[in-house]
Amino acid sequence: MSYVGIVLISHSPKVVEGIKDIIRQMVPDVPVEPAGGTDDDSIGTNVEKIQQAIENAYSEKGVLLFFDLGSAMMNAELAVEMADYDQVKVVKAPLLEGSYVAAVESGMGKTLEEVEKAAQSVLEEME
Amino acid sequence: MELQVKHVITWMEKANEKIQSNKEYLTSLDQAIGDGDHGLNMARGFQEVVNKVTESDYTNVSDILKDVSMTLLSKVGGASGPLYGTAFLKMSTAVKGTESVDFPRFRTAVEEAVNGVKQRGKANQGEKTMLDVWEPVAELLQNQEDLEAEELASTARKAMEATKDIEAKKGRAAYLKERSIGHLDPGSVSSYYIFSALAEVLDEGA
Numbered sequence: 001m002s003y004v005g006i007v008l009i010s011h012s013p014k015v016v017e018g019i020k021d022i023i024r025q026m027v028p029d030v031p032v033e034p035a036g037g038t039d040d041d042s043i044g045t046n047v048e049k050i051q052q053a054i055e056n057a058y059s060e061k062g063v064l065l066f067f068d069l070g071s072a073m074m075n076a077e078l079a080v081e082m083a084d085y086d087q088v089k090v091v092k093a094p095l096l097e098g099s100y101v102a103a104v105e106s107g108m109g110k111t112l113e114e115v116e117k118a119a120q121s122v123l124e125e126m127e
Numbered sequence: 128m129e130l131q132v133k134h135v136i137t138w139m140e141k142a143n144e145k146i147q148s149n150k151e152y153l154t155s156l157d158q159a160i161g162d163g164d165h166g167l168n169m170a171r172g173f174q175e176v177v178n179k180v181t182e183s184d185y186t187n188v189s190d191i192l193k194d195v196s197m198t199l200l201s202k203v204g205g206a207s208g209p210l211y212g213t214a215f216l217k218m219s220t221a222v223k224g225t226e227s228v229d230f231p232r233f234r235t236a237v238e239e240a241v242n243g244v245k246q247r248g249k250a251n252q253g254e255k256t257m258l259d260v261w262e263p264v265a266e267l268l269q270n271q272e273d274l275e276a277e278e279l280a281s282t283a284r285k286a287m288e289a290t291k292d293i294e295a296k297k298g299r300a301a302y303l304k305e306r307s308i309g310h311l312d313p314g315s316v317s318s319y320y321i322f323s324a325l326a327e328v329l330d331e332g333a
Contacts (some may be wrong), residue, residue, distance in 0.1 A: 037204075044164065044204020047212075070299060074209035074247055078200070 004106040004115045005031040005057025006099050009067040009076050011044055013037040019096050027103040031057040045072045050079035054088055062087025062112040064119065066099040087112050093119040097126070128274045130228040132185045134333040139180055139195060141324035143173040146317060156313040160300040164205050165313040172203035172211070187226045192219035206298060207314060210244055210257060217243035234268040241265045254296035255307060257314035260286045264322055276329040283322035290315045 006023075008016040016034035023032050033053035038044035050065070057063045065076045067090065076090045089112065091098060102119040110118070146153070146169045154166030176198045185191045192215050200212035221236035222228045228236070241261050245251060252262040263286040267278065288311070295307035298314070 039201065039204075042204065043162075044168070044208075046201065046204065047209065048201050071204070071206040071209055074206060077247070078209050078213075 001029075001109065002059035002061050003030040004061045004102070004110065004112050005033065005054075005059060005063040006103050006106065007050065007053045007057050007063055007065040007076075008032065008034045008036070008095065008099055009045060009050055009053075009065060009072045010034075010036045010095060011068060011070075011072060013041050015068065015095075019099060022096070023100055023103045027107045030103050030106045031059070032099075032103060033057040045075045047075045047078050047082070050075055051082060054079060054083050054085070058085060058088075060087070061106075062089070064088075064099075064102055064112065064116055065090045066093065066095045066102070066119070068095045089116060091116055091119050093122055097122045101125075128228075128230050128233065128329060128333055130188055130233060130328075130333055131226070132188055132191055134328050135188055135191045135195075136180050137331070137333075138325050138328045139173070139176050141327050142321045143177045145320035145324055146170055146173045149316075149320065153313055153317060156311055156316060159310045160295065160303055160307045161313060162205070162299050165207065165317065168203045168205045168207055169317050172199045172208065175202045187222075188228050189219045189223040189225075192216075192222065195219075206248070207257075207317070210248055210314070213243040213247040214240040214261070230268075230271075230273050233274065234265075234271075237261070237265045237268055248297060250297040253293065255290055255293040255300060255312045255315075256295075256297050257312070257318045259290050259293065259312060260315045260318040260322065262286075274329060276326040279329065280323045280326035283319045283326075287311065287315045287319035 010016045013036035016036035020032050033056045035049040035053040039046045067073045067076045080088050098119040101122045102115050105115045105118040150166040150170040157163045157165035179198050196212045196215035217239040218236040221239040250256050252258050267282045290312035295301045300307040
């Protein structure tokens with residue numbers, strides 16, 4: 001069975017590794033690919049790392065990208081534009097909570113649209 | 128003007144020199160209202176650009192601008208990577224199909240770059256970003272028949288200096304709201320270096 005893949009983009013490699021650890025406690029099977037830091041792992045983001053993470057997370061169900069600050073969103077959008085796939089989208093949701101909810105939904109076999117919607121509504125759930 | 132491959136190489140070398148010698152200054156500007164990585168990121172990125180364009184062979188301006196773009200995209204970790212990368216990529220696309228670049232084509236290229244940066248950063252003029260230099264430069268070109276070095280440099284400088292009084296609406300500085308007033312925008316300062324480097328190239332006969 002294939003799942004909607006999750007790409008985690010942060011300025012810090014530690015942030016996305018940590019989020020992946022949290023997700024893995026509950027969701028073992030869904031592809032979760034961290035893309036944190038610059039090409040030499042210092043603070044920042046890198047479009048090539050994000051492209052690679054999309055490749056690794058991709059299945060016919062698609063991939064959702066989550067980001068933290070500033071350049072992370074711009075590089076996420078660039079990577080999506082440069083990717084050869086249709087079902088790849090940047091989600092505007094909090095990085096940790098959004099990707100966590102997305103991974104859980106993806107693990108239940110939901111579609112890209114369903115997973116994206118669940119991630120976007122995560123802030124309402126916190127009310 | 129007639130911008131040829133050799134002129135673009137000199138342009139990048141001169142821009143790099145300015146950025147390298149002002150690395151600490153750019154960092155200090157960014158420490159005041161941002162995350163403090165602008166000097167380092169730009170110095171690293173433009174050094175890589177110069178390494179790349181001086182060791183490769185080019186037959187047209189579009190190809191060299193594309194390499195500038197790709198290098199900045201992959202080597203600059205901050206927001207300047209995707210933003211400057213997009214600017215040079217749009218210029219590269221706009222000058223495709225000719226060996227060298229005349230003024231009307233260069234005018235279009237800068238206009239395309241401005242549109243690209245606006246779209247990538249979801250920003251407009253007056254929000255204390257690099258657009259506050261790029262947009263006035265694009266406007267200057269709109270009203271001219273040819274590009275004059277001195278006018279280009281002074282337009283970019285004045286536009287850069289004017290960012291001091293602007294409250295940031297985009298980028299990290301926007302988190303500081305009115306506290307961002309009274310500081311120059313680091314991206315506008317580095318953009319000024321890039322345009323003043325171009326002005327020097329024009330002055331030398333491009």
